Amino acid sequence: MESGAAVLRDIHGLDAVPLWPLAPGWWYLLGLAVGLLLVLAFRQWLIYNGPWTGWRGDARRQLRALKKALPKDDSREVAGQLSELLRRIAMARSGRREAASLTGDVWLHWLVEHDTSGFDWIERGQVLLVAPYMPPASTVERAELLALIRAATRWLDTPGPEVRKPGLLERLKQRLAGARGTGGSAHV
Numbered sequence: 001m002e003s004g005a006a007v008l009r010d011i012h013g014l015d016a017v018p019l020w021p022l023a024p025g026w027w028y029l030l031g032l033a034v035g036l037l038l039v040l041a042f043r044q045w046l047i048y049n050g051p052w053t054g055w056r057g058d059a060r061r062q063l064r065a066l067k068k069a070l071p072k073d074d075s076r077e078v079a080g081q082l083s084e085l086l087r088r089i090a091m092a093r094s095g096r097r098e099a100a101s102l103t104g105d106v107w108l109h110w111l112v113e114h115d116t117s118g119f120d121w122i123e124r125g126q127v128l129l130v131a132p133y134m135p136p137a138s139t140v141e142r143a144e145l146l147a148l149i150r151a152a153t154r155w156l157d158t159p160g161p162e163v164r165k166p167g168l169l170e171r172l173k174q175r176l177a178g179a180r181g182t183g184g185s186a187h188v
Helices: 002-007 024-041 043-049 054-067 075-094 104-114 126-133 142-157 168-180
Strands: none
Touching: 024 043, 054 075, 054 142, 075 104, 075 126, 075 142, 104 126, 126 142
């Protein structure tokens, strides 16, 4: 029996699990935490510059481009581009029927009514009406254009009524309702 006892050895436990290198699940969790921190850190940039910003993001980018072009480009040209951009913003916010036909002082009064920031479009917006038609020798005050660009940016950032185009189902319902009202048959 002694010979058999010499063969037996004491039971040893398993080695402790090391903390490093981490298991793949911990790496995924760490990557998710870093990604979340990046999103939180750059959320302002993502909100205003992301691909999902639609017409507002596009308008913001164009306003920033106008602001950058102001010192080096012709101020009359920048004023004309700003006037055109304001018109497109107005049509996106209120619809083509309401904003596209407005001209002159009526256009500026419309801007005052629809801009809740309190900017005086009637006094300070006259440059939008006359700058595109000025002779080449005349200039527009760059500080005044900068104030208009800032006012346009504030107006863009204020919540307003969004014009939603009717979907396919709504257009079909309108056609059917129109066909029934005229007494004709609906061909859809």
